[in-house]
Amino acid sequence: MFQKVIFCLFFLFIPLNRAAVNTVANSPFTSSDPVSELAVGEQLFEEMELGGTVNFIAFRQAVAGYNRIKEKNKPILTLIDFSKPSTEKRFFVFDMEKKKLLYSSVVAHGRNSGENYATSFSNQYGSYKSSLGFYLTENTYQGGNGYSLILNGLEKGINDKAKARSIVVHGAPYANPSVAASGRLGRSLGCPALPTKLARPIINTIKDGSVMFIYANNPHYLAQSNILHKN
Incomplete structure (x- = not known):
């Protein structure tokens, strides 16, 4: 099991070039299609001209999960990249059919996750920390923070308590x-x-069944993710 985790980490954290595509044929991230999921992410990254704007590794993981989540209702993918500081744009919304970046924005993280960088994450009520992993967006409501969007965490033990914790997308001064x-x-x-x-x-763009992925350079999440390691 330990060797399998190290093998997966190796392929996620090295740049992938076209000559290397055939070398990942037996990777856990390879789909049943002739072209691997890693190569799909690389191709989209290039076609959407995201270099210099979006973290390639974060995008590649987001695309791999997006393609595996069958419950989604719309071709919209949101990536929150917590490897970036809060002072930089790290919230990205993509139209996967049109292969277009729709929004980029700064976004706040939980008060106990860190200062300018989010480095500590939790699934526990009362932790006041952000949670990593994949979510499906649900419906909107008008709450204490104004217009808000409910998030359904899809990864047990990682973010599946998001709804119970009232972890939602909302605006804030x-x-x-x-x-x-x-x-x-x-x-x-x-x-x-x-x-x-x-x-x-x-919120109006991503509501009602789109995929969201919250990323950090976090080996513990990568080893535990039931979506990135789904066979």
């Missing part, structure tokens, strides 16, 4: 870019909080 002048955005109670002006249009 502390997530506005002007706050970052102090050295970091404000922080939430674990929710991915967006700038006030962007929250509604983004």
